[in-house]
Amino acid sequence: LKDFVRSINGPEPTLYQDILYGQSGTDEVLAEFALIHNTGFDEKLRSFANNISTPEGGTHVTGFRQALTRAINDHARKQGMLKESDPSISREELSEGMTAVISVRLKEPQFEGQTKTKLGNSEVAGLVSGVVYDRLNIYFEENPKDIRLIIEKAVDAARARDAARRAKELVRRKGALSDNALPGKL
Numbered sequence: 001l002k003d004f005v006r007s008i009n010g011p012e013p014t015l016y017q018d019i020l021y022g023q024s025g026t027d028e029v030l031a032e033f034a035l036i037h038n039t040g041f042d043e044k045l046r047s048f049a050n051n052i053s054t055p056e057g058g059t060h061v062t063g064f065r066q067a068l069t070r071a072i073n074d075h076a077r078k079q080g081m082l083k084e085s086d087p088s089i090s091r092e093e094l095s096e097g098m099t100a101v102i103s104v105r106l107k108e109p110q111f112e113g114q115t116k117t118k119l120g121n122s123e124v125a126g127l128v129s130g131v132v133y134d135r136l137n138i139y140f141e142e143n144p145k146d147i148r149l150i151i152e153k154a155v156d157a158a159r160a161r162d163a164a165r166r167a168k169e170l171v172r173r174k175g176a177l178s179d180n181a182l183p184g185k186l
Contacts, residue, residue: 001034001101008046009099012038015153016146022135024127028107031128033064033135035100037150041157043095048103049111049119058112058119060104063128065091071136076151079144093157094150104128 002019015037023032047054047061054061069091076082076089104124112118140147 001032001103004046004101005034005036005099008044008101009036009038012040012097012099014038015097015149016143018139018143018146020135020139022131024131024134025105026127029121029124029127030105031060031103031124031131033100033102033128033132035068035098037153038097038099040097042097044099045095046101047119048101049109050105051103052109052116054111054117054119056113056118059121059125060102060119060128063125064100064102064132065095066125067129067132068136069094071133071140072147072150072154075137075140075147079147081148081151089151089154089158093154093161096157097153102128 002021005019019034019036021032021034023030025031045057045061047057047064049058049060069089072094073082073088077084082089104119104127106121106124108121110120112120
């Protein structure tokens with residue numbers, strides 16, 4: 001998976017050197033993931049169930065995203081990078097520039113739809129979430145500089161998204177006020 005992540009990421013410069021990797025399983029399910037953050041803005045996420053591509057995601061992708069968001073927010077609050085009063089960093093902001101591959105192997109996969117592009121096994125979400133959360137916490141404790149880079153990038157993305165939202169509202173407000181021939185500022 002690490003080589004696959006390297007291949008998907010391509011020549012894009014990364015925020016840190018190591019590719020995060022984790023694997024765990026039971027008799028019924030084996031889950032593994034690999035991820036790295038780059039300086040770009042696009043999320044490149046590939047998911048597989050029994051080596052079958054699941055482009056629509058499914059429960060394994062849901063578990064991965066929940067664990068990633070929870071682990072980074074918990075660590076940011078614990079280290080004082082986010083105050084208790086600050087809003088949590090959203091999944092969209094954390095996945096900016098992320099390249100990741102998630103793979104699960106199941107004895108009895110349940111796909112949704114005829115094209116089998118989305119995994120539906122509910123027990124997979126919890127297992128993937130546990131693997132990702134535990135591995136990320138270990139990595140963040142060992143590499144505090146890397147998590148700081150990830151959080152700084154996510155906070156910058158949040159600021160940019162907020163500024164864009166405010167600019168959009170301002171343009172809409174100006175458009176609504178100009179119809180009535182009122183001044184822009186009252």
